[in-house]
Amino acid sequence: METKEISQAVVGRLPRYLRYLGELRDEGVERISSQELSERMQVTASQIRQDFNNFGGFGQQGYGYNVEYLYEEISKILGLDRKHDFVIIGAGNLGRALGNYLNFERRGFIFKGIFDIDPQLVGEKVRGVEVMPIEELENFLEQNPIDIAVLTIPKTSAVDTVDILVKKGIRAIWNFAHVDLNVPEGILVENVHLSDSLMKLSYNLSRRMKEQTKG
Amino acid sequence: METKEISQAVVGRLPRYLRYLGELRDEGVERISSQELSERMQVTASQIRQDFNNFGGFGQQGYGYNVEYLYEEISKILGLDRKHDFVIIGAGNLGRALGNYLNFERRGFIFKGIFDIDPQLVGEKVRGVEVMPIEELENFLEQNPIDIAVLTIPKTSAVDTVDILVKKGIRAIWNFAHVDLNVPEGILVENVHLSDSLMKLSYNLSRRMKEQTKG
Numbered sequence: 001m002e003t004k005e006i007s008q009a010v011v012g013r014l015p016r017y018l019r020y021l022g023e024l025r026d027e028g029v030e031r032i033s034s035q036e037l038s039e040r041m042q043v044t045a046s047q048i049r050q051d052f053n054n055f056g057g058f059g060q061q062g063y064g065y066n067v068e069y070l071y072e073e074i075s076k077i078l079g080l081d082r083k084h085d086f087v088i089i090g091a092g093n094l095g096r097a098l099g100n101y102l103n104f105e106r107r108g109f110i111f112k113g114i115f116d117i118d119p120q121l122v123g124e125k126v127r128g129v130e131v132m133p134i135e136e137l138e139n140f141l142e143q144n145p146i147d148i149a150v151l152t153i154p155k156t157s158a159v160d161t162v163d164i165l166v167k168k169g170i171r172a173i174w175n176f177a178h179v180d181l182n183v184p185e186g187i188l189v190e191n192v193h194l195s196d197s198l199m200k201l202s203y204n205l206s207r208r209m210k211e212q213t214k215g
Numbered sequence: 216m217e218t219k220e221i222s223q224a225v226v227g228r229l230p231r232y233l234r235y236l237g238e239l240r241d242e243g244v245e246r247i248s249s250q251e252l253s254e255r256m257q258v259t260a261s262q263i264r265q266d267f268n269n270f271g272g273f274g275q276q277g278y279g280y281n282v283e284y285l286y287e288e289i290s291k292i293l294g295l296d297r298k299h300d301f302v303i304i305g306a307g308n309l310g311r312a313l314g315n316y317l318n319f320e321r322r323g324f325i326f327k328g329i330f331d332i333d334p335q336l337v338g339e340k341v342r343g344v345e346v347m348p349i350e351e352l353e354n355f356l357e358q359n360p361i362d363i364a365v366l367t368i369p370k371t372s373a374v375d376t377v378d379i380l381v382k383k384g385i386r387a388i389w390n391f392a393h394v395d396l397n398v399p400e401g402i403l404v405e406n407v408h409l410s411d412s413l414m415k416l417s418y419n420l421s422r423r424m425k426e427q428t429k430g
Binding site: 008077079192193207 | 387
């Protein structure tokens with residue numbers, strides 16, 4: 001069942017399932033029907049069944065899914081049973097926020113290094129890890145097998161940095177720079193464009209204001 | 216044309232159009248065909264035309280769209296021609312990062328206040344704005360008309376804070392807390408679940424590793 005290509009829309013919904021299942025587990029719930037999960041998550045039960053069928057359905061029997069089993073299975077599908085080492089490029093507030101985020105470590109994402117172009121930030125510590133000068137990035141990547149690079153730098157520097165990352169064989173980039181990165185096929189990029197998200201909010205807000213003015 | 220309900224998928228793509236149009240404008244490009252825009256953005260020209268048709272098509276004539284006009288029109292649609300005042304709840308690294316982000320101000324999002332539960336953070340300054348104790352939030356919202364509250368606090372405190380925000384008539388919440396907020400209809404919520412995004416990356420990374428092991 002693992003060989004089938006799963007759509008990114010389905011993949012994008014898995015972390016939310018995992019979050020709800022984690023809450024259910026913490027509440028001591030052992031089994032849950034797709035109907036109950038549907039009400040809790042405010043998605044249709046048929047959507048849930050369809051999503052889960054991509055992975056063989058997770059053996060729903062009689063009165064529902066086994067919460068613990070489902071939680072573990074989805075964790076594995078998401079690759080959370082493996083360790084992923086990451087570095088952060090950019091030790092500004094956002095970079096430091098991500099370095100300090102303990103939940104990542106619980107999920108197997110291990111914070112290995114942080115780099116900045118600003119000499120004043122070099123040597124500062126983020127959760128015990130010293131900020132290194134960006135000039136050392138290349139050498140660091142040669143010495144340490146890193147899976148994921150997190151980019152929290154302005155878009156102008158992002159382009160140059162990506163060249164180094166690609167050259168040194170990084171596999172995945174979590175990109176917070178406000179630019180679409182141009183990477184060779186085979187390198188994964190997941191974008192978090194914060195401004196885009198804020199603009200979506202602004203669109204809906206403005207639209208509502210206009211409706212109220214009309215009404 | 217403004218009365219039609221536009222799908223959130225289309226709305227979600229508008230900021231990216233705006234970004235590319237801004238770059239084109241900065242490069243001095245005056246007109247662009249949907250074909251050229253398509254190549255640059257790596258989406259199909261028919262997708263672009265379909266998206267734009269939701270807003271009347273933006274008068275493409277002969278050899279393409281007027282870049283400046285299109286940029287201004289999409290800005291207006293996104294509500295970026297209005298000012299939106301916002302407060303940040305949570306003065307940790309992420310809250311401070313968002314408070315310091317100057318691009319938001321250029322887009323009309325005005326940073327008006329920041330609050331934290333930690334007395335040690337109170338009085339610190341984020342871009343000239345003093346961190347206030349969370350107890351003052353209610354009073355502050357009574358005195359100041361705020362459109363958007365940005366939540367950069369843990370999920371346990373998020374729920375209580377949302378009650379205050381709702382009571383004081385906030386219209387929109389930009390939520391970074393790792394929980395789906397329960398708000399009355401009419402209040403807009405835009406979620407940024409950073410862990411979910413990282414897990415999507417992890418899924419694709421693990422999948423690729425498995426494929427390589429097989430090959």
